[in-house]
Amino acid sequence: MRLSGYLVGASIVSLAAAITGFDEECAPYSFHSTGYDDEIPFPYFNSTEETALFIRCAETTYECDPAIHGSAWFMIDSKTEAVPEDCYKEVYGLHPYDNYTGPISMPGLTELSGCGISGTYEYVGDTYEQVAVYPSNVTSVDLPDVVSIQSGIVIDNANSITSLNVPELRDLVHLILNFTGGPPINLTFPRLYNVYAIEIYGEIDTLDFHSLNKTSTTIFVNSTGNLDCDAFAKSVVNTTSYYLEETGVSCTSKMGTVNLTHVEPPIPEVTSGAFKIQGGFLTMTALLGYILAL
Template sequence: MIDNKTEAVPEDCYKEVYGLHPYDNYTGPISMPGLTELSGCGISGTYEYVGDTYKQVAVYPSNVTSVDLPDVVSIQSGIVIDNANSITSLNVPELRASLNVPKLRDLVHLLLNFTGGPPINLTFPRLYDVYAIEIYGEIDTLDFHSLNKTSTTIFVNSTGNLDCDAFAKSVVNTTSYYLEETGVSCTSKMGTVNLTHVEPPIPEVTSGAFKIQGGSLTLTALLGYILAL
Protein backbone atom coordinates (compact mmCIF):
# COMPACT_ATOMS: atom_id res chain seq x y z
CA MET A 1 0.00 0.00 0.00
CA ILE A 2 1.23 3.49 -0.89
CA ASP A 3 0.88 6.48 1.41
CA ASN A 4 0.27 9.26 -1.12
CA LYS A 5 1.11 11.88 1.50
CA THR A 6 4.70 10.68 1.85
CA GLU A 7 5.33 8.55 -1.26
CA ALA A 8 5.14 9.19 -4.99
CA VAL A 9 2.27 7.38 -6.69
CA PRO A 10 3.36 5.50 -9.86
CA GLU A 11 1.68 6.69 -13.05
CA ASP A 12 0.36 3.21 -13.83
CA CYS A 13 -1.13 2.79 -10.37
CA TYR A 14 -4.85 1.95 -10.48
CA LYS A 15 -7.06 3.99 -8.18
CA GLU A 16 -9.81 2.06 -6.43
CA VAL A 17 -12.70 4.04 -4.93
CA TYR A 18 -14.73 2.39 -2.18
CA GLY A 19 -18.06 3.14 -0.56
CA LEU A 20 -19.06 3.85 3.02
CA HIS A 21 -21.53 1.21 4.22
CA PRO A 22 -21.28 0.53 7.97
CA TYR A 23 -22.50 -2.76 9.43
CA ASP A 24 -26.07 -2.85 10.69
CA ASN A 25 -24.92 -3.18 14.30
CA TYR A 26 -22.43 -0.30 14.18
CA THR A 27 -23.06 2.17 17.01
CA GLY A 28 -21.72 5.71 17.37
CA PRO A 29 -20.42 8.55 15.19
CA ILE A 30 -18.74 8.25 11.80
CA SER A 31 -15.92 10.73 11.21
CA MET A 32 -13.48 10.43 8.30
CA PRO A 33 -11.43 13.61 7.79
CA GLY A 34 -9.06 13.54 4.85
CA LEU A 35 -11.29 11.29 2.75
CA THR A 36 -12.15 13.06 -0.52
CA GLU A 37 -13.96 10.51 -2.66
CA LEU A 38 -16.47 7.68 -2.26
CA SER A 39 -18.25 5.39 -4.67
CA GLY A 40 -21.35 5.64 -2.49
CA CYS A 41 -22.59 6.19 1.04
CA GLY A 42 -25.37 4.05 2.46
CA ILE A 43 -26.51 3.99 6.09
CA SER A 44 -29.63 2.11 7.15
CA GLY A 45 -30.97 -0.20 9.78
CA THR A 46 -32.09 -3.81 9.47
CA TYR A 47 -34.99 -4.82 7.22
CA GLU A 48 -37.02 -7.97 6.74
CA TYR A 49 -39.28 -9.06 3.90
CA VAL A 50 -42.66 -10.30 5.12
CA GLY A 51 -45.89 -11.65 3.66
CA ASP A 52 -46.71 -13.04 0.27
CA THR A 53 -45.69 -9.77 -1.36
CA TYR A 54 -42.34 -9.70 0.45
CA LYS A 55 -43.01 -6.22 1.72
CA GLN A 56 -39.90 -4.60 3.17
CA VAL A 57 -40.34 -3.77 6.86
CA ALA A 58 -37.85 -1.94 9.06
CA VAL A 59 -36.95 -4.07 12.08
CA TYR A 60 -34.07 -2.27 13.79
CA PRO A 61 -32.99 1.31 13.05
CA SER A 62 -29.37 2.26 12.48
CA ASN A 63 -27.42 3.27 15.59
CA VAL A 64 -25.16 5.72 13.77
CA THR A 65 -25.33 9.00 15.72
CA SER A 66 -23.59 11.44 13.35
CA VAL A 67 -21.81 11.55 9.99
CA ASP A 68 -18.81 13.84 9.50
CA LEU A 69 -17.12 13.80 6.07
CA PRO A 70 -15.49 17.24 6.06
CA ASP A 71 -13.30 16.75 2.98
CA VAL A 72 -15.43 14.57 0.70
CA VAL A 73 -15.92 16.22 -2.69
CA SER A 74 -17.40 13.41 -4.76
CA ILE A 75 -19.80 10.57 -3.96
CA GLN A 76 -20.48 8.82 -7.23
CA SER A 77 -23.86 7.30 -6.40
CA GLY A 78 -24.78 9.80 -3.71
CA ILE A 79 -25.94 9.46 -0.11
CA VAL A 80 -28.75 7.19 1.01
CA ILE A 81 -29.64 7.30 4.71
CA ASP A 82 -32.77 5.43 5.77
CA ASN A 83 -34.25 4.02 8.97
CA ALA A 84 -31.71 6.09 10.89
CA ASN A 85 -33.42 7.91 13.74
CA SER A 86 -30.33 8.42 15.92
CA ILE A 87 -28.42 10.77 13.63
CA THR A 88 -28.10 14.29 15.01
CA SER A 89 -25.86 15.81 12.31
CA LEU A 90 -24.70 15.27 8.74
CA ASN A 91 -21.64 17.27 7.70
CA VAL A 92 -20.51 17.24 4.05
CA PRO A 93 -19.41 20.86 3.46
CA GLU A 94 -17.26 20.11 0.39
CA LEU A 95 -19.60 17.72 -1.42
CA ARG A 96 -20.16 18.92 -4.98
CA ALA A 97 -20.96 16.16 -7.49
CA SER A 98 -19.39 13.24 -9.32
CA LEU A 99 -16.49 15.33 -10.55
CA ASN A 100 -14.38 12.32 -11.45
CA VAL A 101 -17.08 10.90 -13.74
CA PRO A 102 -17.71 13.69 -16.28
CA LYS A 103 -20.35 11.76 -18.25
CA LEU A 104 -22.27 11.05 -15.04
CA ARG A 105 -21.89 14.47 -13.50
CA ASP A 106 -25.44 14.56 -12.11
CA LEU A 107 -25.43 11.03 -10.73
CA VAL A 108 -25.51 12.05 -7.09
CA HIS A 109 -28.69 11.09 -5.23
CA LEU A 110 -29.51 12.68 -1.90
CA LEU A 111 -32.07 10.45 -0.18
CA LEU A 112 -32.24 11.13 3.55
CA ASN A 113 -34.81 9.70 5.95
CA PHE A 114 -34.39 10.79 9.58
CA THR A 115 -38.05 10.16 10.49
CA GLY A 116 -38.55 9.66 14.22
CA GLY A 117 -35.16 11.09 15.08
CA PRO A 118 -34.03 14.26 16.84
CA PRO A 119 -34.16 17.70 15.19
CA ILE A 120 -31.52 18.09 12.49
CA ASN A 121 -30.42 21.09 10.44
CA LEU A 122 -29.00 20.38 7.00
CA THR A 123 -26.77 22.57 4.85
CA PHE A 124 -25.01 21.65 1.61
CA PRO A 125 -22.98 24.76 0.80
CA ARG A 126 -21.15 23.46 -2.30
CA LEU A 127 -23.43 20.79 -3.74
CA TYR A 128 -24.43 21.99 -7.21
CA ASP A 129 -25.42 19.02 -9.37
CA VAL A 130 -27.90 16.42 -8.10
CA TYR A 131 -30.13 13.88 -9.79
CA ALA A 132 -32.72 13.47 -7.02
CA ILE A 133 -33.40 14.96 -3.59
CA GLU A 134 -35.75 13.41 -1.01
CA ILE A 135 -35.50 14.41 2.64
CA TYR A 136 -37.62 13.42 5.65
CA GLY A 137 -37.28 14.25 9.35
CA GLU A 138 -37.61 17.00 11.94
CA ILE A 139 -35.87 19.72 9.94
CA ASP A 140 -35.90 23.43 10.74
CA THR A 141 -33.12 24.52 8.37
CA LEU A 142 -32.40 23.21 4.87
CA ASP A 143 -30.01 25.08 2.61
CA PHE A 144 -28.54 24.38 -0.83
CA HIS A 145 -26.53 27.54 -1.36
CA SER A 146 -24.82 26.50 -4.62
CA LEU A 147 -27.40 24.16 -6.14
CA ASN A 148 -27.50 24.55 -9.91
CA LYS A 149 -29.40 21.58 -11.32
CA THR A 150 -31.65 18.69 -10.30
CA SER A 151 -33.37 16.28 -12.66
CA THR A 152 -36.50 15.37 -10.70
CA THR A 153 -38.94 16.99 -8.28
CA ILE A 154 -37.40 17.87 -4.90
CA PHE A 155 -39.40 16.23 -2.08
CA VAL A 156 -39.12 17.43 1.53
CA ASN A 157 -41.34 16.29 4.40
CA SER A 158 -40.41 17.90 7.70
CA THR A 159 -42.06 17.58 11.10
CA GLY A 160 -40.14 20.70 12.12
CA ASN A 161 -40.54 24.42 11.45
CA LEU A 162 -38.94 24.54 8.02
CA ASP A 163 -40.06 27.57 6.01
CA CYS A 164 -41.25 25.65 2.96
CA ASP A 165 -42.25 28.77 1.07
CA ALA A 166 -38.78 30.29 1.26
CA PHE A 167 -37.08 26.96 0.62
CA ALA A 168 -39.18 26.09 -2.43
CA LYS A 169 -38.62 29.51 -3.99
CA SER A 170 -34.87 29.22 -3.45
CA VAL A 171 -34.50 25.93 -5.37
CA VAL A 172 -37.43 25.59 -7.79
CA ASN A 173 -35.44 27.03 -10.70
CA THR A 174 -32.81 24.31 -10.28
CA THR A 175 -35.31 21.62 -11.26
CA SER A 176 -35.74 20.53 -14.86
CA TYR A 177 -38.63 22.10 -16.77
CA TYR A 178 -38.24 19.53 -19.55
CA LEU A 179 -40.18 17.04 -17.43
CA GLU A 180 -43.86 17.79 -16.81
CA GLU A 181 -44.78 18.86 -13.27
CA THR A 182 -41.18 18.94 -12.08
CA GLY A 183 -40.51 21.32 -9.22
CA VAL A 184 -40.59 21.32 -5.41
CA SER A 185 -42.96 19.63 -2.97
CA CYS A 186 -42.36 20.68 0.64
CA THR A 187 -44.37 20.03 3.81
CA SER A 188 -43.65 21.14 7.38
CA LYS A 189 -45.45 22.48 10.46
CA MET A 190 -45.65 25.80 8.63
CA GLY A 191 -47.67 24.36 5.77
CA THR A 192 -47.34 22.73 2.38
CA VAL A 193 -45.90 24.36 -0.72
CA ASN A 194 -45.84 22.93 -4.25
CA LEU A 195 -44.04 24.87 -6.96
CA THR A 196 -43.49 23.89 -10.58
CA HIS A 197 -40.57 25.06 -12.67
CA VAL A 198 -42.07 26.71 -15.73
CA GLU A 199 -39.99 26.98 -18.88
CA PRO A 200 -38.98 30.60 -19.41
CA PRO A 201 -40.32 32.21 -22.60
CA ILE A 202 -38.01 32.31 -25.61
CA PRO A 203 -37.13 35.92 -26.46
CA GLU A 204 -38.57 37.07 -29.77
CA VAL A 205 -36.62 39.21 -32.21
CA THR A 206 -39.14 41.73 -33.47
CA SER A 207 -36.88 44.18 -35.23
CA GLY A 208 -33.71 44.17 -37.27
CA ALA A 209 -32.86 47.76 -36.41
CA PHE A 210 -29.83 48.88 -34.46
CA LYS A 211 -29.45 52.19 -32.70
CA ILE A 212 -26.26 54.06 -33.52
CA GLN A 213 -25.49 57.37 -31.81
CA GLY A 214 -29.12 58.22 -31.25
CA GLY A 215 -30.20 57.20 -34.74
CA SER A 216 -31.52 53.98 -36.23
CA LEU A 217 -29.91 51.82 -38.89
CA THR A 218 -31.57 48.76 -40.43
CA LEU A 219 -29.65 45.50 -40.72
CA THR A 220 -29.39 45.79 -44.51
CA ALA A 221 -28.11 49.34 -44.34
CA LEU A 222 -25.66 48.40 -41.61
CA LEU A 223 -24.20 45.56 -43.70
CA GLY A 224 -23.92 47.86 -46.70
CA TYR A 225 -22.14 50.42 -44.57
CA ILE A 226 -19.67 47.82 -43.29
CA LEU A 227 -18.93 46.45 -46.78
CA ALA A 228 -18.32 49.93 -48.11
CA LEU A 229 -15.55 50.55 -45.56
Protein backbone atom coordinates in the same frame (compact mmCIF):
# COMPACT_ATOMS: atom_id res chain seq x y z
CA MET B 1 19.73 -0.81 -29.35
CA ARG B 2 20.52 -3.35 -26.65
CA LEU B 3 21.68 -0.58 -24.33
CA SER B 4 18.51 1.41 -25.00
CA GLY B 5 16.34 -1.62 -24.28
CA TYR B 6 18.29 -2.28 -21.11
CA LEU B 7 17.75 1.29 -19.92
CA VAL B 8 14.01 1.14 -20.63
CA GLY B 9 13.73 -2.15 -18.78
CA ALA B 10 15.72 -0.79 -15.87
CA SER B 11 13.53 2.30 -15.67
CA ILE B 12 10.40 0.15 -15.54
CA VAL B 13 11.83 -1.98 -12.76
CA SER B 14 12.88 1.16 -10.90
CA LEU B 15 9.40 2.66 -11.26
CA ALA B 16 7.75 -0.53 -10.09
CA ALA B 17 10.02 -0.65 -7.07
CA ALA B 18 9.25 2.97 -6.22
CA ILE B 19 5.63 2.31 -5.26
CA THR B 20 4.41 0.19 -2.36
CA GLY B 21 2.55 -3.04 -2.94
CA PHE B 22 -1.06 -3.54 -1.88
CA ASP B 23 -1.64 -3.67 1.87
CA GLU B 24 -3.76 -6.72 2.69
CA GLU B 25 -5.11 -4.89 5.74
CA CYS B 26 -7.21 -3.01 3.20
CA ALA B 27 -8.66 -6.25 1.85
CA PRO B 28 -12.01 -6.04 3.70
CA TYR B 29 -12.76 -2.71 1.99
CA SER B 30 -11.59 -3.45 -1.55
CA PHE B 31 -13.26 -5.35 -4.38
CA HIS B 32 -9.99 -6.39 -5.89
CA SER B 33 -7.71 -7.66 -3.15
CA THR B 34 -6.31 -11.18 -3.21
CA GLY B 35 -7.74 -12.04 0.18
CA TYR B 36 -11.36 -10.97 -0.11
CA ASP B 37 -14.52 -12.59 -1.43
CA ASP B 38 -15.31 -10.73 -4.64
CA GLU B 39 -18.88 -12.06 -4.64
CA ILE B 40 -19.86 -9.66 -1.84
CA PRO B 41 -21.44 -6.66 -3.62
CA PHE B 42 -19.57 -4.01 -1.64
CA PRO B 43 -17.28 -3.88 1.38
CA TYR B 44 -18.66 -3.01 4.80
CA PHE B 45 -17.24 -0.69 7.42
CA ASN B 46 -17.45 -2.47 10.76
CA SER B 47 -16.55 -0.27 13.74
CA THR B 48 -15.12 3.07 14.88
CA GLU B 49 -11.83 1.28 15.60
CA GLU B 50 -11.36 0.82 11.84
CA THR B 51 -11.67 4.52 10.99
CA ALA B 52 -7.98 5.37 10.53
CA LEU B 53 -7.34 2.21 8.50
CA PHE B 54 -10.36 2.81 6.28
CA ILE B 55 -9.29 6.39 5.51
CA ARG B 56 -5.73 5.31 4.71
CA CYS B 57 -6.92 2.51 2.43
CA ALA B 58 -9.48 4.70 0.67
CA GLU B 59 -6.99 7.49 0.04
CA THR B 60 -4.01 5.42 -1.12
CA THR B 61 -5.27 2.34 -3.04
CA TYR B 62 -4.44 2.53 -6.76
CA GLU B 63 -4.86 0.18 -9.72
CA CYS B 64 -1.89 0.19 -12.10
CA ASP B 65 -0.85 -1.52 -15.33
CA PRO B 66 0.48 -4.96 -14.32
CA ALA B 67 2.49 -5.16 -17.54
CA ILE B 68 4.60 -2.30 -16.23
CA HIS B 69 4.63 -2.95 -12.51
CA GLY B 70 4.24 -6.72 -12.32
CA SER B 71 1.06 -6.38 -10.25
CA ALA B 72 -2.19 -4.43 -10.40
CA TRP B 73 -2.73 -3.01 -6.91
CA PHE B 74 -0.55 -0.60 -4.97
CA MET B 75 -0.60 1.89 -2.12
CA ILE B 76 0.32 5.43 -3.24
CA ASP B 77 0.06 8.56 -1.13
CA SER B 78 -0.60 11.21 -3.77
CA LYS B 79 0.20 13.98 -1.26
CA THR B 80 3.82 12.88 -0.93
CA GLU B 81 4.44 10.60 -3.94
CA ALA B 82 4.20 10.98 -7.70
CA VAL B 83 1.38 8.88 -9.17
CA PRO B 84 2.45 7.01 -12.34
CA GLU B 85 0.37 7.90 -15.40
CA ASP B 86 -0.94 4.34 -15.72
CA CYS B 87 -2.30 4.25 -12.14
CA TYR B 88 -5.84 5.18 -11.14
CA LYS B 89 -7.29 5.65 -7.69
CA GLU B 90 -9.61 2.93 -6.42
CA VAL B 91 -12.63 4.77 -5.01
CA TYR B 92 -14.13 3.06 -1.97
CA GLY B 93 -17.71 2.97 -0.77
CA LEU B 94 -18.79 3.61 2.82
CA HIS B 95 -21.36 1.05 3.98
CA PRO B 96 -21.49 0.34 7.73
CA TYR B 97 -22.62 -3.08 8.93
CA ASP B 98 -26.21 -3.31 10.15
CA ASN B 99 -25.02 -3.61 13.76
CA TYR B 100 -22.63 -0.64 13.57
CA THR B 101 -23.17 1.59 16.63
CA GLY B 102 -21.99 5.14 17.24
CA PRO B 103 -20.72 8.09 15.20
CA ILE B 104 -18.99 7.98 11.82
CA SER B 105 -16.25 10.62 11.60
CA MET B 106 -13.68 10.51 8.79
CA PRO B 107 -11.57 13.65 8.45
CA GLY B 108 -9.11 13.36 5.58
CA LEU B 109 -11.38 11.20 3.43
CA THR B 110 -11.93 13.07 0.13
CA GLU B 111 -13.87 10.80 -2.22
CA LEU B 112 -16.34 7.91 -2.12
CA SER B 113 -18.06 5.75 -4.71
CA GLY B 114 -21.17 5.77 -2.53
CA CYS B 115 -22.40 6.13 1.03
CA GLY B 116 -25.20 3.91 2.29
CA ILE B 117 -26.45 3.82 5.88
CA SER B 118 -29.57 1.83 6.64
CA GLY B 119 -31.32 -0.26 9.21
CA THR B 120 -32.70 -3.66 8.34
CA TYR B 121 -36.10 -4.98 7.32
CA GLU B 122 -37.10 -8.54 8.13
CA TYR B 123 -40.16 -10.30 6.78
CA VAL B 124 -41.98 -11.95 9.68
CA GLY B 125 -45.04 -13.25 7.88
CA ASP B 126 -46.31 -14.56 4.59
CA THR B 127 -46.95 -11.16 3.01
CA TYR B 128 -44.81 -8.18 2.14
CA GLU B 129 -46.79 -6.08 4.63
CA GLN B 130 -45.60 -8.14 7.60
CA VAL B 131 -42.19 -6.58 8.17
CA ALA B 132 -40.11 -6.02 11.30
CA VAL B 133 -38.02 -2.85 11.16
CA TYR B 134 -34.68 -2.56 12.95
CA PRO B 135 -33.29 0.99 12.70
CA SER B 136 -29.64 1.82 12.16
CA ASN B 137 -27.62 2.65 15.29
CA VAL B 138 -25.40 5.24 13.59
CA THR B 139 -25.64 8.43 15.67
CA SER B 140 -23.93 11.02 13.44
CA VAL B 141 -22.07 11.32 10.13
CA ASP B 142 -19.10 13.67 9.78
CA LEU B 143 -17.28 13.71 6.42
CA PRO B 144 -15.63 17.15 6.56
CA ASP B 145 -13.30 16.72 3.56
CA VAL B 146 -15.36 14.63 1.14
CA VAL B 147 -15.75 16.50 -2.17
CA SER B 148 -17.36 13.87 -4.38
CA ILE B 149 -19.62 10.86 -3.85
CA GLN B 150 -20.09 9.22 -7.22
CA SER B 151 -23.44 7.49 -6.77
CA GLY B 152 -24.72 9.47 -3.81
CA ILE B 153 -25.81 9.31 -0.19
CA VAL B 154 -28.66 7.03 0.85
CA ILE B 155 -29.62 7.08 4.54
CA ASP B 156 -32.75 5.12 5.41
CA ASN B 157 -34.40 3.85 8.57
CA ALA B 158 -31.88 5.82 10.62
CA ASN B 159 -33.71 7.49 13.48
CA SER B 160 -30.66 7.83 15.75
CA ILE B 161 -28.73 10.28 13.58
CA THR B 162 -28.52 13.76 15.08
CA SER B 163 -26.26 15.43 12.50
CA LEU B 164 -24.95 15.06 8.95
CA ASN B 165 -21.89 17.14 8.08
CA VAL B 166 -20.59 17.28 4.49
CA PRO B 167 -19.40 20.90 4.12
CA GLU B 168 -17.16 20.32 1.07
CA LEU B 169 -19.42 17.97 -0.90
CA ARG B 170 -19.99 19.26 -4.45
CA ASP B 171 -21.23 16.48 -6.72
CA LEU B 172 -23.33 13.35 -6.41
CA VAL B 173 -26.23 11.61 -8.13
CA HIS B 174 -28.74 10.87 -5.38
CA LEU B 175 -29.33 12.52 -2.02
CA ILE B 176 -31.94 10.36 -0.28
CA LEU B 177 -32.24 10.92 3.47
CA ASN B 178 -34.87 9.32 5.70
CA PHE B 179 -34.59 10.36 9.35
CA THR B 180 -38.27 9.66 10.10
CA GLY B 181 -38.90 9.07 13.80
CA GLY B 182 -35.58 10.55 14.82
CA PRO B 183 -34.61 13.72 16.70
CA PRO B 184 -34.75 17.19 15.12
CA ILE B 185 -31.99 17.68 12.57
CA ASN B 186 -30.78 20.73 10.66
CA LEU B 187 -29.28 20.09 7.24
CA THR B 188 -26.98 22.39 5.29
CA PHE B 189 -25.09 21.63 2.10
CA PRO B 190 -23.03 24.78 1.52
CA ARG B 191 -21.07 23.60 -1.55
CA LEU B 192 -23.37 21.03 -3.15
CA TYR B 193 -23.52 22.09 -6.80
CA ASN B 194 -24.98 19.30 -8.94
CA VAL B 195 -27.27 16.46 -7.89
CA TYR B 196 -29.72 14.38 -9.90
CA ALA B 197 -32.39 13.70 -7.26
CA ILE B 198 -33.18 14.92 -3.74
CA GLU B 199 -35.60 13.27 -1.28
CA ILE B 200 -35.51 14.16 2.42
CA TYR B 201 -37.73 13.02 5.31
CA GLY B 202 -37.55 13.72 9.05
CA GLU B 203 -38.02 16.40 11.70
CA ILE B 204 -36.23 19.16 9.84
CA ASP B 205 -36.31 22.83 10.83
CA THR B 206 -33.49 24.08 8.58
CA LEU B 207 -32.61 22.94 5.07
CA ASP B 208 -30.17 24.92 2.97
CA PHE B 209 -28.57 24.35 -0.44
CA HIS B 210 -26.60 27.57 -0.73
CA SER B 211 -24.68 26.72 -3.93
CA LEU B 212 -27.09 24.35 -5.67
CA ASN B 213 -26.95 24.84 -9.43
CA LYS B 214 -28.85 21.96 -11.01
CA THR B 215 -31.14 19.06 -10.20
CA SER B 216 -32.92 16.86 -12.71
CA THR B 217 -36.08 15.74 -10.90
CA THR B 218 -38.57 17.16 -8.44
CA ILE B 219 -37.12 17.92 -5.01
CA PHE B 220 -39.21 16.12 -2.36
CA VAL B 221 -39.12 17.19 1.30
CA ASN B 222 -41.44 15.87 4.00
CA SER B 223 -40.66 17.41 7.39
CA THR B 224 -42.43 16.95 10.71
CA GLY B 225 -40.56 20.03 11.93
CA ASN B 226 -40.96 23.77 11.42
CA LEU B 227 -39.27 24.06 8.04
CA ASP B 228 -40.37 27.15 6.11
CA CYS B 229 -41.40 25.32 2.94
CA ASP B 230 -42.38 28.49 1.12
CA ALA B 231 -38.94 30.07 1.52
CA PHE B 232 -37.16 26.79 0.83
CA ALA B 233 -39.11 26.02 -2.34
CA LYS B 234 -38.52 29.49 -3.74
CA SER B 235 -34.79 29.22 -3.04
CA VAL B 236 -34.29 26.03 -5.06
CA VAL B 237 -37.09 25.76 -7.63
CA ASN B 238 -34.98 27.33 -10.38
CA THR B 239 -32.35 24.61 -9.98
CA THR B 240 -34.81 21.95 -11.16
CA SER B 241 -35.17 21.00 -14.81
CA TYR B 242 -38.02 22.58 -16.77
CA TYR B 243 -37.54 20.08 -19.61
CA LEU B 244 -39.47 17.45 -17.63
CA GLU B 245 -43.18 18.08 -17.11
CA GLU B 246 -44.25 19.10 -13.60
CA THR B 247 -40.69 19.20 -12.27
CA GLY B 248 -40.10 21.48 -9.32
CA VAL B 249 -40.32 21.35 -5.52
CA SER B 250 -42.78 19.52 -3.27
CA CYS B 251 -42.35 20.44 0.40
CA THR B 252 -44.48 19.64 3.45
CA SER B 253 -43.91 20.63 7.08
CA LYS B 254 -45.84 21.83 10.14
CA MET B 255 -46.02 25.21 8.43
CA GLY B 256 -47.91 23.85 5.44
CA THR B 257 -47.43 22.36 2.00
CA VAL B 258 -45.88 24.11 -0.98
CA ASN B 259 -45.65 22.84 -4.54
CA LEU B 260 -43.74 24.91 -7.07
CA THR B 261 -43.03 24.10 -10.70
CA HIS B 262 -40.06 25.40 -12.61
CA VAL B 263 -41.47 27.18 -15.63
CA GLU B 264 -39.32 27.54 -18.72
CA PRO B 265 -38.25 31.17 -19.12
CA PRO B 266 -39.62 32.91 -22.22
CA ILE B 267 -37.43 33.07 -25.29
CA PRO B 268 -36.41 36.70 -25.92
CA GLU B 269 -38.10 38.18 -28.96
CA VAL B 270 -35.96 39.69 -31.70
CA THR B 271 -37.39 42.92 -33.08
CA SER B 272 -37.63 43.66 -36.79
CA GLY B 273 -35.17 46.50 -36.27
CA ALA B 274 -32.62 44.03 -35.00
CA PHE B 275 -33.17 41.92 -38.07
CA LYS B 276 -32.62 44.97 -40.27
CA ILE B 277 -29.37 45.81 -38.51
CA GLN B 278 -28.21 42.22 -38.68
CA GLY B 279 -29.19 42.00 -42.34
CA GLY B 280 -27.39 45.25 -43.16
CA PHE B 281 -24.30 44.03 -41.34
CA LEU B 282 -24.33 40.76 -43.27
CA THR B 283 -24.78 42.64 -46.54
CA MET B 284 -21.82 44.91 -45.81
CA THR B 285 -19.72 41.89 -44.79
CA ALA B 286 -20.53 40.12 -48.05
CA LEU B 287 -19.76 43.25 -50.08
CA LEU B 288 -16.43 43.74 -48.33
CA GLY B 289 -15.52 40.12 -48.98
CA TYR B 290 -16.37 40.55 -52.67
CA ILE B 291 -14.22 43.69 -52.98
CA LEU B 292 -11.24 42.03 -51.29
CA ALA B 293 -11.55 39.07 -53.63
CA LEU B 294 -11.18 41.28 -56.71
